[in-house]
Amino acid sequence: xxxRSQILLLKQSAQKLQEAPEFRGIAVITLAMALEKQVKNVVxxxxxxxxxxxxxxxxxxxxxxxFSGLLSELDWACRFIGDKRIKQVWKESKPPVKDLFGVxxxxxxxxxxxxxxxxxxxxxxxxxxxxxxxxxxxxxxENFGYTGLDPLPTNIKAHELNVNTKLFHKSVSARFGKK
Numbered sequence: 507x508x509x510r511s512q513i514l515l516l517k518q519s520a521q522k523l524q525e526a527p528e529f530r531g532i533a534v535i536t537l538a539m540a541l542e543k544q545v546k547n548v549v550x551x552x553x554x555x556x557x558x559x560x561x562x563x564x565x566x567x568x569x570x571x572x573f574s575g576l577l578s579e580l581d582w583a584c585r586f587i588g589d590k591r592i593k594q595v596w597k598e599s600k601p602p603v604k605d606l607f608g609v610x611x612x613x614x615x616x617x618x619x620x621x622x623x624x625x626x627x628x629x630x631x632x633x634x635x636x637x638x639x640x641x642x643x644x645x646x647x648e649n650f651g652y653t654g655l656d657p658l659p660t661n662i663k664a665h666e667l668n669v670n671t672k673l674f675h676k677s678v679s680a681r682f683g684k685k
Contacts (some may be wrong), residue, residue, distance in 0.1 A: 537635035538613040544654035
């Protein structure tokens with residue numbers, strides 16, 4: 507599995523941040539950002555692989571969307587899983603963390619409070635975030651051939667495209683629905 511090196515790098519970075527008491531919370535925030543970027547990359551990859559134009563992807567880019575919104579977009583973009591939603595795929599994969607949507611709770615507490623998050627909660631959150639990133643990388647690699655941890659591919663060959671009419675309809679409605 508080629509994503510192991512990226513996971514190892516994330517673990518090492520988090521460990522270094524956790525060694526200094528004043529930076530423990532930043533380890534959680536850094537890993538949360540890595541998780542959001544991973545999911546966002548997979549959404550964009552699947553949009554592009556579905557034959558949607560670069561202008562649609564740019565227009566519909568999901569900047570500033572919360573993690574739950576990214577997971578909803580992932581459901582839209584992932585026609586390769588079939589009719590299953592990411593929640594179902596997550597539960598069926600025997601994950602190390604049951605609540606995929608709850609992994610951002612500690613990050614939210616750190617961002618919106620002036621402290622009050624114990625070192626134990628931070629350490630638990632770091633371990634959960636790393637486990638989720640690793641498990642999602644495995645799921646994404648298995649289902650899409652892309653972990654979301656590597657940079658987005660610059661080109662997708664025509665024979666690798668998976669044209670999806672639902673996404674084309676979404677593209678058209680997004681383009682003409684916004685003014």
